[in-house]
Amino acid sequence: MSSNPLCSPLATASPAEREAQQLARLRPMMAQLLQSNPFYQAKLAEAGIASLEGLTSLASLCELPFTTKEEIVADQMGHPPFGSNLTFPLEQYSKVHQTSGTMGLPLRWLDTADSWAWWGECWKQVFRAAGIGAGDRIFFAFSFGPFIGFWSGWEGAEQVGALAISGGSYASLQRLHLLLELQATVLVGTPSYLLHLAEMARREGLDLRQGHLRALVVAGEPGGSIPNTRAQLESVWGAKVYDHAGSTEVGAFAFSCEFQQLHLNEAEFIAEVLLSDGDEPAEQGELVLTNLGRVGSPLLRYRTGDLVHLVRATCRCGCAYARLAGGILGRADDMIIVRGINVFPSAIENIVREHTGLGEFLIEVSRRDEIDTLRLLLEMDEDSSARLAFDISRTIGAQLMLNVSVIPVTPGSLPRWETKARRVRDLRE
Ligand SMILES: [Zn+2]
Incomplete structure (x- = not known):
């Protein structure tokens, strides 16, 4: 692969340059929200914020209120079916997805053409960092229903010029046959599902180590960063594991480098870490994210519920974005x-x-x-x-x-x- 695995020059920029860029993206987005996003207009008014005056540095971000999942749930129940966190008129949105709904009612999320392209950009970073691009055949072991899952990865596959193969509504065995017949080089899925597929292949006598598959891009669970789960995936599939983290609400916010370190994509997100029960910044605690490219349905200081250990030191891969040591350690609601x-x-x-x-x-x-x-x-x-x-x-x-x-x-x-x-x-x- 000749393309740079780090998509943005910010990946190697100094913290000051990066923060200046983040602020330069945040300010116009905030201005737009104050002007036309009913959810954030109400929220910011309640916090006494009527203009961008106080937002002069990233440090002043802490003046803004957090956004919680409970607020979004309540907003969508109060304003069905899409809620009021919409910056533009409804006709400007082109995609709707929802959360998996494993924790209750699914949340719906709308995207504009621009914010969908932004999702694809974030996935492009996931694929590029794993050395995936033109010539690769990416198999998606995913059913492509309303859950956002790997839909955005599908968009990203196109952006890196790879061939995307849908496992769609196929049953597991059909998926196995298809990905082997089409000589997929990359397999995308959740860690537990990919282990399940490998177990099925073993029972059916299918040889997974034919030499075509070289990368597994996993998400949805911590498995890709759990050492023994990762080792087992690599052993049964004969391919290297790249972890990835994202969610329906905020987007695809982290990617793995060649050294299998999970990096936050700080070109597109502002990250903070909070102690689980308070407001104090910390190295280890709950990840709080602000996304910068989803202006039509954004999140400011969103409490993700993901517990992480943030490390700020340039990685061996050359990337200066913060790392999530050990991946997503768990979810506050899983504990x-x-x-x-x-x-x-x-x-x-x-x-x-x-x-x-x-x-x-x-x-x-x-x-x-x-x-x-x-x-x-x-x-x-x-x-x-x-x-x-x-x-x-x-x-x-x-x-x-x-x-x-x-x-x-x-x-x-x-x-x-x-x-x-x-x-x-x-x-x-
Ligand atoms: Zn790295």
Whole structure:
């Protein structure tokens, strides 16, 4: 690949230059919102902000109020079906998508032609950083329904000049045959779904390591940055994993470089990190994002619910954008508290994926006699189950200080997820 893997000159600019550029994008967007976006007009008025006067540096961003998912949900319920976070008249919007709805009612999101092209630009950065471009054949293991999922990746594939192949409504086995027959070089999907596909290929006797596939671009779950899940994906597919992070609400905000570090795309987003229960800036905490290229349906200081550890030091790849060390560490709403200990499903996933040949898993929390109990239902073959269950339970005890019963279940019996996996069942309420 001859093209520069870092799409914007800001990736190697000094912090001062980058911040100046971010501010130069933020100010006209804010001016537009104050003029014609009912949601932000009301919100900013409530915060006493009527002009751009106070917005003279990025440091003054903290004068602006946060935006929360709850506010957006309430706004869409109050102004169905699209809410009032719209800067332009409805006829200027050309795409509508929604969230996966795994956490309740789906949120709807409209894009203009410009903001959709911006989504594609962000994905272009994801693909370029992974060395993907003209000559590549990108297979999307995704059903292309109303959930935004990889629709924007599809747009990005076109922008980098690759051949895009839709797995569309195909069943998993058909997808496997299609991606092998068409000699896909890149596979896009969620980590758990790609593991599921590989498991199916093994059962069907299909050889995945034919030499065509060289990159897996994964998103939707932390798996791409969980060391053991990543190693397992790379081993079964014979291809390198590039993690990516994004969401329906804010856009495609992070990409992986050749060193598999997850970078925030600071050409298009302003990032802050907050302690989970307060307003203080921190290195580790909740990621707060402002997107700069989605003026028609923007978010200012949006509390993403993603927990991250932000590192500000130039990466070996030459990129000076902040890195999310260890990827998305978890979601605030995924975290479970068991007997006072904070548990992230991703930590358990890392232990489970130390072992090969295991299928899906499900974490079940219940309360008996006022005591929380944790069960880990884990798909495994019967002949190895007693020993493995014991080993995994012991490792979780040692590494996470948790007492957990590992219950072997029949392979294929737990739910499969093509979009974000939901692996916690809390029975305590
Ligand atoms: Zn890097």
